[in-house]
Amino acid sequence: MMTPLPRRRFSARTQAALAVERLAAEASRRLGRGSGEMIGGKLALRIAPDALAEVGSNRLTACVSATNGKTTTTRLLARALGTLGPVKSNSGGANMAPGVLAALSKPPYDAAAALEVDEIWLPKVARAIEPRVVLLLNISRDQLDRSNETRRIAALWRELGADLRDTVVVANVDDPLVAWSAMTWSRQIWVSAGQNWTADAMVCPQCARLLHRNATGWWCECGLARPEPIVSVAGLGELMWFGRRIPAHIDLPGRVNLANAAMAAAAAREFGVDVEDALAAMRGIGDVQGRYQEVPLGPDGKLARLLLAKNPAGWVEMMELLNSAPPRPVLIDFNSQTADGRDPSWIWDVPFERLAGRQVLVTGGRKEDMSVRLAYAEVPHTVHADAEDAATAANDKALDVVANYTAFRDLLVRTTR
Amino acid sequence: MSRESATRIALIYPELLGTYGDGGNAIVLAQRLRWRGLRAEIVEVPAGEVVPADCDIYLLGGGEDEPQVLAADGMRRNRSLTRAVSGGAAVLAVCAGYQVIGASFPAGNGRVHEGVHLVDMETRRSFDPPDVPPPPRAVGDIVVEPDQRLGLPTLYGYENHGGRTRPLPGSRGIPLGTVRLGVGDGTPARTDGIVDGKVIGTYLHGPVLAQNPALADLLLTWVHGRLAPLDAPVEADMLRRARARALAGG
Ligand SMILES: [Zn+2]
Numbered sequence: 001m002m003t004p005l006p007r008r009r010f011s012a013r014t015q016a017a018l019a020v021e022r023l024a025a026e027a028s029r030r031l032g033r034g035s036g037e038m039i040g041g042k043l044a045l046r047i048a049p050d051a052l053a054e055v056g057s058n059r060l061t062a063c064v065s066a067t068n069g070k071t072t073t074t075r076l077l078a079r080a081l082g083t084l085g086p087v088k089s090n091s092g093g094a095n096m097a098p099g100v101l102a103a104l105s106k107p108p109y110d111a112a113a114a115l116e117v118d119e120i121w122l123p124k125v126a127r128a129i130e131p132r133v134v135l136l137l138n139i140s141r142d143q144l145d146r147s148n149e150t151r152r153i154a155a156l157w158r159e160l161g162a163d164l165r166d167t168v169v170v171a172n173v174d175d176p177l178v179a180w181s182a183m184t185w186s187r188q189i190w191v192s193a194g195q196n197w198t199a200d201a202m203v204c205p206q207c208a209r210l211l212h213r214n215a216t217g218w219w220c221e222c223g224l225a226r227p228e229p230i231v232s233v234a235g236l237g238e239l240m241w242f243g244r245r246i247p248a249h250i251d252l253p254g255r256v257n258l259a260n261a262a263m264a265a266a267a268a269r270e271f272g273v274d275v276e277d278a279l280a281a282m283r284g285i286g287d288v289q290g291r292y293q294e295v296p297l298g299p300d301g302k303l304a305r306l307l308l309a310k311n312p313a314g315w316v317e318m319m320e321l322l323n324s325a326p327p328r329p330v331l332i333d334f335n336s337q338t339a340d341g342r343d344p345s346w347i348w349d350v351p352f353e354r355l356a357g358r359q360v361l362v363t364g365g366r367k368e369d370m371s372v373r374l375a376y377a378e379v380p381h382t383v384h385a386d387a388e389d390a391a392t393a394a395n396d397k398a399l400d401v402v403a404n405y406t407a408f409r410d411l412l413v414r415t416t417r
Numbered sequence: 418m419s420r421e422s423a424t425r426i427a428l429i430y431p432e433l434l435g436t437y438g439d440g441g442n443a444i445v446l447a448q449r450l451r452w453r454g455l456r457a458e459i460v461e462v463p464a465g466e467v468v469p470a471d472c473d474i475y476l477l478g479g480g481e482d483e484p485q486v487l488a489a490d491g492m493r494r495n496r497s498l499t500r501a502v503s504g505g506a507a508v509l510a511v512c513a514g515y516q517v518i519g520a521s522f523p524a525g526n527g528r529v530h531e532g533v534h535l536v537d538m539e540t541r542r543s544f545d546p547p548d549v550p551p552p553p554r555a556v557g558d559i560v561v562e563p564d565q566r567l568g569l570p571t572l573y574g575y576e577n578h579g580g581r582t583r584p585l586p587g588s589r590g591i592p593l594g595t596v597r598l599g600v601g602d603g604t605p606a607r608t609d610g611i612v613d614g615k616v617i618g619t620y621l622h623g624p625v626l627a628q629n630p631a632l633a634d635l636l637l638t639w640v641h642g643r644l645a646p647l648d649a650p651v652e653a654d655m656l657r658r659a660r661a662r663a664l665a666g667g
Pocket of ligand 1: 204208209221224
C-alpha cells in the first residue's frame with residue numbers, strides 16, 4: 001500500500017529558506033525564546049512561500065485538526081507511526097504553517113510526519129503538503145473573539161476535502177459539523193469518538209434546520225445523518241474495530257483519550273500499522289506537554305496533577321475524568337488573556353454543580369468570575385492569590401489542577417523548570 | 418404582590434440563543450429568588466417548540482447569524498411572547514436576542530430580517546452611506562452608566578457583535594445607559610440598550626446579571642413587587658471591584 005517516494009531535490013530558494021530556518025531556530029533556542037519553531041518557520045516562509053509544499057508533499061504525512069484534543073491525538077499518532085520508522089512532529093504545539101514547516105524541515109526528508117494543525121490553518125497547510133490522511137475530531141466554540149463561527153470552519157474543511165483527491169479523512173461521526181465537513185472527501189473512515197458537548201451543533205450545517213437527536217445518533221429532515229462508524233469506543237478499555245471487539249488500554253486517563261487513540265489508530269492503519277502495534281506504542285505516554293503530569297506545587301510540595309480545560313467542551317470532559325476517581329481537592333486556575341479568549345462568560349455553560357462534595361480552590365486572573373460562578377452553583381470554595389498558596393490550603397497531599405490555556409502554560413513553566 | 422406559586426423564568430431557545438454563556442442569567446435570577454426563600458422555576462423552551470405565554474420573565478441570549486434567524490422566525494410564528502409582555506411579563510434580551518426583539522436585523526446573507534418587534538429598535542451592519550466601509554466587529558469589555566431613572570450602579574459586561582442598533586423614529590423607551598467603555602449600540606449617541614416598560618435589551622454579555630446583581634433584582638421586582646434586600650453573594654461584590662480596578666481609566 002505504500003508507494004516508493006521520489007528522492008528529494010529542493011529548489012535553491014527552498015534550500016536557502018531551510019538554512020535560514022535552522023539558523024533562526026538555533027539562535028532563538030540559544031536566546032531562550034521558546035523552541036524557536038515559530039520564528040524560524042516564519043522567516044523561511046517569507047523567503048520561499050513554496051517551501052512547505054516542497055518539503056511536505058510526496059511523503060507519509062497526516063494532519064490532525066480539532067478544537068479539543070489535537071495535541072494529544074497527534075502525539076498518539078506519532079507513536080503509532082514510529083513503529084514504521086522515524087517520525088517528525090510539531091510536538092511543541094506550534095500548529096500554524098511556520099510550526100509545521102519547522103517540523104518538516106529537518107532531515108531525513110522522507111520521514112513520516114504526524115502534524116497538529118490549527119483549524120483555520122488546515123486548508124492552507126493541507127493544500128500545500130497534500131497529506132495521506134487528515135484526522136478531524138471536533139469543532140466547538142473556543143476563543144470566540146478570534147473565530148466566532150463554528151460552521152465557517154466546517155465549511156472550510158468541506159471545501160478542502162473536495163480539492164484533495166488522494167487524501168483519506170478519519171472523521172468523528174458524533175460531531176455533526178465534522179461529519180458534514182468530511183462528506184466531500186474522496187474516502188472516509190468514520191469513527192465514533194463521542195461528543196460530550198452538543199450545544200455547538202444543534203443546527204444542521206447543511207440546511208440550518210434544527211437537528212434531531214437520540215441516544216445513538218443525529219439526523220436532519222434534509223437527509224444529513226450520522227454516518228455508520230467502522231470504529232467506535234465500546235467502553236473503557238474496548239474498541240469496536242472494523243467489525244470485531246478488541247481490548248484497548250492506554251496510559252492517558254479518561255474516555256476522551258481512548259477516543260483520541262481510536263482516531264489515531266484508524267489513521268495509522270492507513271499507513272500499514274496494525275491496531276495492536278499502534279496501541280502498544282501509545283502506551284507509555286503518561287503526559288502530553290505536561291497535561292496529566294503530576295508535579296510538586298507550593299512550599300510544602302503538594303502533588304498536583306495538571307489538567308487543561310480551555311472551553312466548555314473541554315471542561316465537561318475534565319468533569320467526567322475528575323468524577324471517575326475518588327474525590328481529591330480541585331484547584332481551578334482561570335485566566336482571560338488574549339490566548340484564552342478575553343470573554344470569560346463561557347464558564348456559565350459548564351455544570352460546576354458537579355464539583356459539589358470536594359474541596360474547591362480558585363485562583364488566576366479571573367478568579368473572581370469563577371468564584372461568582374461557583375457561588376451561584378452553591379459549590380463552597382476558597383479564593384487564593386496564586387496556585388502555590390492554594391496548594392498549601394489543599395487538605396490532601398495530592399490535588400487536581402484544572403487550568404485554561406495561559407494559566408496552564410505558566411504553571412507548567414513554574415513547576416517543571 | 419406576593420405569591421405562593423414559583424416565579425417562572427423562561428430561557429428561550431437555548432440551543433440557538435445560548436452561544437455566549439447567557440443561560441447564566443436564568444441561574445442568577447432563580448438563585449436570587451431561592452436565597453430569599455422564594456420559589457423559582459427555570460423553563461427551558463427548546464427551539465421548535467411554542468414559547469409558553471404564562472412565564473414571568475423571558476430570557477433571550479446571544480447567537481450566531483443563522484440560529485438568530487431561526488429564533489426570530491420561531492417567535493414570530495406564534496405571538497405568545499408579545500401576549501405575555503402585554504400581560505405584564507418582563508424580558509431580558511442580550512446581543513442577538515436584543516436584535517431579535519427589535520423591528521429588524523441583518524441576516525448572514527446580507528439581507529435584512531424581520532424581528533419580533535417588542536421594542537422600536539432596528540439593527541444594521543452599519544447606518545453609514547454605502548460607500549463608507551462598515552465598522553469592525555465590536556469585541557471587548559464594555560462599561561455602561563445606566564440611565565438615572567433606573568437607580569442602578571455602573572454596569573459591567575463583555576460585548577461581541579457586528580451590529581449597529583438605533584431607535585425607530587418616534588420610538589418608545591429609553592436607552593439602558595451611556596457607554597463609558599466599548600461600543601454598545603454604536604450610534605453617535607454613545608448609548609447601549611433599551612428599556613421599554615418591562616422589556617430590557619442590551620449588548621452586555623458576562624453574563625450581564627452575574628456581573629450586575631442589581632439589574633437582576635430590578636427585573637425580579639418588576640414581576641414580584643418588593644423584595645427583601647439580598648447581600649449575597651459576597652463574591653459578586655469582589656467581582657465588581659475587580660472589574661472596576663481592571664477597567665479603570667479604560
Ligand atoms: Zn439539514
